[in-house]
Amino acid sequence: MRNARWIGPLLFFVFVVSGCATTANKVFQMDESQVKLRSMQTRAFDTTDKKLMMQTVISTMQDLDFVIDKADLVLGSVTGTKFLGYAVVTMTTTVRPRGDKQLMVRVNAQYGIKSVEDPATYQDFFTALEKALFLTAQQVD
């Protein structure tokens, strides 16, 4: 009889925790603000040669052990996958014009089921890309 006292609150707790939770909105959750995210994932380069930029992005990704899955010259997108132990890292890079004299490169990476939201990790990629391009990456506000 003593145990019965607990059943009510316990059931209530179970319902509160599990009840109306939908997991679909987890997909759209962002830990960082949209502006902050863009600024860590984006850099501008002083060149207009989109094809060369995309080829350099591809070879930089290959240097980082990525296997290129997809690429589109018109959209400027490159998608690749990398295996890190048992984890799968997927990364998409997009290259698009910024004004008449610059190209904007945006990278977003996912580690397993988590989005990468660490500025240093993206900086590592841009440093490698800079070296391959012999150009300086500029912060975009």
Next chain:
Amino acid sequence: MKTYCRVSAILLCLFLLFVVSGCAQIPKGFLKPSETAMEKRQLQMKQYDTQDEIKIISSVAGVLQDLGFTLDESESGLGLVSASKRADATSTGQQVGAFLLDMLAALGGNGSASATKNCDKEQLVKASVISKLSIDKTKIVVRVTFQRIVWNMENKIKLVETIDDPVIYQKFYDALSKAIFLEAQQI
């Protein structure tokens, strides 16, 4: 005193749980080039004395077909072809070893040993080839990378890896050189 011990044990368990689950974080620096990146580049690249990008990229598609791959994606504007192939991954040596291991475990009284179930069964190999003009625009540089996923007998993923075996890259380029020749002869 007894209650105190129990409470502190529970607290310790909770602490351990948080420490262990907290570790499942994204590692830092995985987008930094490794020290062996240059060596790998040498292994994965080969140059051809031609400026005909279309000839090379169609030979690449041809050689992938020769090797039994199906093409998943291509972008001729960037010289990209990506392809994949499902293949058998069973190895007699591994199975015999696992069988013996299971026998030993059974003799030792552990009837539910599963070394046989964890043997390799199938693999998916992904190949991605990029061909582009060299910097001095006199040659075409081809670079190929391979990855594979291995499933065990229970159809669970057992292994994911980038293939770094020089022999495999050598085989690919031997076949590609042959394909470029065959393509030139229109065979």
